[in-house]
Amino acid sequence: MKNIKFRLIGKNSISSLLFWLLIIYLTSIIIILSKMLIAPVKVHLPYDIWATFKLNILYALPQLLLFLVLLLILFVFKSTNIFSKKMISHLNFFAVFCFLMPFIKFLGSYIFFNKDMFDGEYNTALYIFLGVLSIFSASIFKNGFKIQQENDLTI
């Protein structure tokens, strides 16, 4: 057991495993969503259930995009060089998405549906926390990128 080393970055690492797991997860979500959108429920449903169904689809789309950005971040983690401009831009993009998510949910529930349907206070705090964490990570990677560039140009 002592010889087993878990690597976080690079090929055959935990990030690589997470990358493939996320691809499987996203594919399954896309399949489920497409089935829901192509063949919606034909039975007559009460307004609340129908609205929740629509709302869940509305929420799923930005969440899907959020996971796609996460996939891009994991893709960079899979490579050997993680301090890259791509990583910084992906993390910033992820942070922006995290900050936008509560607004999307808020608008979705207040404009299109019943006002009482917004119940994402807990999620909002989590998204904002994740966004702040992502911004901090981006600045760390920015510094790392700068140091690596200087190191590469030291002869």
Place this chain on the structure above:
Amino acid sequence: MAIIVNLDVMLAKRKMKSIELAEIINITPANLSVLKSGKAKAVRFSTLEAICEALDCQPSDILEYVKD
């Protein structure tokens, strides 16, 4: 940049090619090109020592400070 690398001048004086110097001091021609063009951010003492030994010169022959 205020520090100018006069490596190409010294190479011309010693009638040595860049590839030859790169082989002697054991660095890649690409890195030597970076050093020659002044794009390098820093030079290790070991590299400087190897260059001085190969070209039989002083560090001041290779590096020069010019006010901006």
